[in-house]
Amino acid sequence: xxxxKPTGPKAKWWSRPSAGRATQPEPxxxxxxxxxxxxxxxxxxxxxxxxxxxxxxxLSPAPAPGxxxxxxxxxxxxxxxxxxxxPWAPAPPVQRPMPTPAQGTPVPPLHSATPNGTxxxxxxxxxxxxxxxxxxxxxxxxxxxQPHAHQPHTQLPQPPTSHWLQYDPWSAPGxxxxxxxxxxxxxxxxxxxxxxxxxLALVAGVIGGGIGxxxxxxxxxxxxELPQASKDDGNRPPDSVAxxxxxxxxxxxxxxxxGGGEQGTGTGFVLDQRGHILTNNHVVDPAGSAGDISxxxxxxxxxxxxxxxxxxxxxxxxxxxxxxxxxKPLPLGNxxxxxxxDPVVAIGAPFDLQNTVTSGIISAKExxxxxxxxxxxxxxxxxxxxxxxxxxINPGNxxxxxxxxxARVIGINSAIRAADSGAGPEGGQAGSIGLGFxxxxxxxxxxxxxxxxxxxxxxxxxGVSLDMKYTGDGARVGEKGKDGSPSVASGGPGAKAGIKxxxxxxKVDGQRVHSGEELIVKIRSHRPGDRLELTLVRGGxxxxxxxxxxxADGT
Numbered sequence: 001x002x003x004x005k006p007t008g009p010k011a012k013w014w015s016r017p018s019a020g021r022a023t024q025p026e027p028x029x030x031x032x033x034x035x036x037x038x039x040x041x042x043x044x045x046x047x048x049x050x051x052x053x054x055x056x057x058x059l060s061p062a063p064a065p066g067x068x069x070x071x072x073x074x075x076x077x078x079x080x081x082x083x084x085x086x087p088w089a090p091a092p093p094v095q096r097p098m099p100t101p102a103q104g105t106p107v108p109p110l111h112s113a114t115p116n117g118t119x120x121x122x123x124x125x126x127x128x129x130x131x132x133x134x135x136x137x138x139x140x141x142x143x144x145x146q147p148h149a150h151q152p153h154t155q156l157p158q159p160p161t162s163h164w165l166q167y168d169p170w171s172a173p174g175x176x177x178x179x180x181x182x183x184x185x186x187x188x189x190x191x192x193x194x195x196x197x198x199x200l201a202l203v204a205g206v207i208g209g210g211i212g213x214x215x216x217x218x219x220x221x222x223x224x225e226l227p228q229a230s231k232d233d234g235n236r237p238p239d240s241v242a243x244x245x246x247x248x249x250x251x252x253x254x255x256x257x258x259g260g261g262e263q264g265t266g267t268g269f270v271l272d273q274r275g276h277i278l279t280n281n282h283v284v285d286p287a288g289s290a291g292d293i294s295x296x297x298x299x300x301x302x303x304x305x306x307x308x309x310x311x312x313x314x315x316x317x318x319x320x321x322x323x324x325x326x327x328k329p330l331p332l333g334n335x336x337x338x339x340x341x342d343p344v345v346a347i348g349a350p351f352d353l354q355n356t357v358t359s360g361i362i363s364a365k366e367x368x369x370x371x372x373x374x375x376x377x378x379x380x381x382x383x384x385x386x387x388x389x390x391x392x393i394n395p396g397n398x399x400x401x402x403x404x405x406x407a408r409v410i411g412i413n414s415a416i417r418a419a420d421s422g423a424g425p426e427g428g429q430a431g432s433i434g435l436g437f438x439x440x441x442x443x444x445x446x447x448x449x450x451x452x453x454x455x456x457x458x459x460x461x462x463g464v465s466l467d468m469k470y471t472g473d474g475a476r477v478g479e480k481g482k483d484g485s486p487s488v489a490s491g492g493p494g495a496k497a498g499i500k501x502x503x504x505x506x507k508v509d510g511q512r513v514h515s516g517e518e519l520i521v522k523i524r525s526h527r528p529g530d531r532l533e534l535t536l537v538r539g540g541x542x543x544x545x546x547x548x549x550x551x552a553d554g555t
Contacts (some may be wrong), residue, residue: 241357244403245347249357250297250299251330252269252347253268253295255283255284255305257284257286258287259291260286260291262286266282267283267348267398268283269409270327270330271318271448272329275320275321276320276448276452278317279412280315282372285310295319295321296354297324298354298355301324303321303322303323304322306319307319309456313459314382314384314447315414316444318451331406331408332441333408338362338404339365340365342362342405343360344360344404345357345391346391346392346401349397350394352396359391360391361391362389363388363389364387364388366385366386366511367385367388367437368517368521369384369415369437370382370521385521386414386415387437390435390436392434392436393436397436399414400413401413411440416437417435419433458552458553459524460526460530461492461549461551462499462523464477464487464489465488466516473506474513474537475515476504477494493550497545498545500538504538505535510533510535528550530548531547
């Protein structure tokens with residue numbers, strides 16, 4: 001033995017892990033030692049060393065004189081309750097070998113860690129409750145140092161109550177681990193948890209139902225206000241659609257006509273302050289001579305109207321209202337100045353929806369069309385050298401104004417081209433497909449003046465009968481008239497110009513005509529007395545002649 005250091009190997013605790021146990025070895029009260037004495041100690045059966053290997057533990061020597069003596073002799077096998085775990089006791093759990101000081105006595109740290117590596121009292125992991133301690137001898141009294149005596153290095157004594165967790169070999173296996181000194185916790189009954197859950201569900205249901213009812217009744221918890229522009233003064237540029245409509249609408253009226261078992265709706269516009277209103281012939285035709293005509297103004301006022309005159313060949317008519325003041329005539333434009341592509345606005349009452357405004361352009365000029373013919377005898381056929389527009393026009397728009405950007409009338413809306421035969425699935429007229437036709441206002445003005453002044457209109461004529469069955473190019477003069485009379489009236493404009501039966505007229509004032517209908521349209525676009533230049537083919541040769549249009553009363 002040299003300098004108080006043992007010559008044998010240091011003591012170590014070895015064991016196999018035992019299922020269901022998580023205890024630590026019981027610390028022993030240590031005394032200060034001066035010199036380690038090797039003492040043989042039996043090894044447990046499950047130790048990791050050989051059975052014949054003798055393990056030495058460094059024990060304290062006999063107490064010094066004057067110190068209290070133990071009540072019993074040291075137990076060689078350290079059996080309980082005087083010693084450590086016996087060979088028959090369950091093995092302690094595996095621990096890392098603790099550092100051993102020079103004297104050979106294991107010394108635990110003042111603040112030992114809990115099984116999970118945290119300091120006691122910090123809440124990390126669990127430890128078994130403290131177990132009763134074995135009887136411990138009273139601590140030795142400090143002795144005065146002897147002179148000239150060898151003074152070995154000593155270890156301070158540990159407090160009686162160690163922070164190490166205790167291992168109780170007599171405890172029941174599988175005991176739950178707790179922190180030392182931790183109070184026992186009572187488990188809450190499942191009944192109280194269930195009652196609490198039910199109460200919470202009831203309270204939540206009542207609150208949710210109240211909020212839902214409030215939201216349903218009031219439209220939300222808070223009112224929503226969306227941003228909106230302030231109201232402007234309503235003024236629009238005069239040439240805009242809104243400006244044109246504002247200027248023209250007070251002069252547009254809706255007509256409701258009935259008589260003879262028929263009724264219809266159409267549109268018209270005010271011509272003068274005397275109460276004359278221009279519309280289509282087919283609008284007022286159901287009234288006949290004794291029917292009823294009612295006029296509704298844009299402001300909603302209504303008045304009775306009487307028929308002034310009508311003409312089926314031009315499809316125009318004039319009615320008059322009496323006892324109405326403050327009428328605003330709609331200014332008339334000049335249809336000869338209209339160009340293809342000019343913007344236009346159509347106003348009317350399609351399907352009895354009064355004050356309807358649509359817009360478009362002039363799609364074509366001098367478009368020869370024929371309309372009517374329901375009577376079968378040709379007396380109701382109209383021939384119009386029309387203005388074509390893509391402004392939507394529908395049944396009920398008939399007779400309404402087609403105005404330019406200065407809110408001046410340039411045409412009277414009269415016909416549309418439907419995609420089918422003109423009948424809808426229930427027998428009504430089909431709607432607009434962007435092919436609308438209007439009577440030029442220059443022609444309408446002349447006819448309206450004649451109807452107001454004389455009650456009838458005159459038609460320009462050339463004094464010849466045409467073969468309407470001719471399928472070639474141009475208008476062919478017939479061999480005989482309808483009632484067997486000569487096809488070229490004696491003394492008429494055509495006879496004076498030199499036209500003969502069988503001649504084919506191909507041009508009027510240089511414009512090509514392809515059928516008898518087109519020739520009639522071109523002639524009726526002029527006034528009686530106008531001079532025309534005709535180009536015709538006779539016997540394969542082409543010639544030109546000039547004639548002055550005659551006049552005939554219309555129907």
